[in-house]
Amino acid sequence: MQFILNDELIDDNTLPSDFTALRYLREKRGLTGTKEGCGSGDCGACTLLVGALEDGELRYSTLNSCITPIQSLAGKHIVSVEYLSKAGELHPAQQAMVTHHGSQCGFCTPGFVLSLAGLYENAQRAEQSIDREAVCDAISGNLCRCTGYRPIIDAGLSMSDMASSVEPFTELMSQNNQVKTQLESLQKEPKHSRNYLQPTDLEQLAQALKANPAATLIAGGTDLMLENTQRYRDFDTLIDVSCVAELKQLHVAETTLTIGASVTYSELEAFSKTQYPQMNALLSRIASRQIRNRGTIGGNVANASPIADLPPLLLAFDADIQLLKNDGSTRAVNIADFYLGYKQTQLAKDEMIASFDVSLDKLAQFHRFYKVSKRMEDDISSAMLAVRFAVDNGELTDVRLAFGGMAATPIRGRKAEAALTGKRINDEHALNQAIEALRSELTPMSDMRASAAYRLDMACNLIRKAWLELNGTDVVTFSGHAVSDSILSTGLEASTHA
Structure with missing residues (x-):
């Protein structure tokens, strides 16, 4: 394992597979400027800057070192806070x-x-x-x-x-030719160590799985590493799929948008910014920038959390999931059939998610994603709605109302969908019928984030909000960080925002 730490080339193959970057800096290098706060990627005290070569350019992103295995950063430039101040000059x-x-x-x-x-x-x-x-x-x-x-x-x-x-x-880090040259050299070296494997294509992945049948797969590790930091589970061999080229695909074909399982939130966020602004707005509400730089789309879905934000989105678009077996064979499962129960999915022990296929026709239809949480960022949904309306000559021909945070799995409001399907888009009576149908079919859970009654009321109000937007009403909503100074100073406008 080789990487650059600040201005030093490191070569170390002695570490456990799950040894975090935070522990490495503090315990092995004495770089104690990086702090441990929560140990779960929530507080940012352990933030690191990490540079990687992309198409010949050196780009930097932040991550939480407390839940990042140090070996996952092989071939990269790790910047701790000590590197910023040079010769008495502050950055x-x-x-x-x-x-x-x-x-x-x-x-x-x-x-x-x-x-x-x-x-x-x-x-x-x-x-x-x-x-x-x-x-x-x-x-x-x-x-x-x-x-x-x-x-x-x-x-x-x-x-x-x-x-x-x-x-x-100093010169910008991204213009540091010495670091670029070193990283170019490191790219030619294998990233494997004895207990942390980083295959770069499906062939190498198959070989790694065959040689290490008991290994644990890891991508961003933003959830998996909590097993280590919070539950003190020690991992043996880890196979990192975040660099497998076939799992990183993100492209639009003739009829389909394909999203690779190892695509990160930040990568999908950048991709969707101009093409799919509603998707981009939701992604900006997921976790934090550090987590979005590491967390993957496949991990969010495979983790099978009932409050995950992307499964309702995929459910609204009837996405197909491509599953890959260790022997290289594949099968497709629709997102509606993927979840079997709380933390239970269709994934067999020898399978992983390879990609997601979303119809371009459905992406072109009216869609909205609403996330309700106590904070704008770095928070978990109290309620989540993904909605899609297909309209033909003013009539709703297809309706999807997909919810997260309501049950043990992501669910659809099928009775509510049926009440709207075939009706005129401005039929308020049909809307009220759909809301009543939703009240009869949803039985939300209560927990520390919200009561069942609150979740049900919010679900009904979000359907009304989507219907209003469909009919051209300018519904004010928070979708980013650019709030006005008057809200910050007085709070008087806050009540007008949903």
């Missing part, structure tokens, strides 16, 4: 935090600084300005308990001014 992100008093106890500060540094580096490389929404997105996975976010946001917005008002800090 613009650090200087901005100092200038705007963005730190009190300081425990969370290294994570915030690296999240802001990543934003600064990527914005400068792309010659883009940094606005409030970009700053809030960058720090969406960083929690602060004492400073308050306003000075931190102010710091993020002033980074470019810091860089232009002082002697240039």
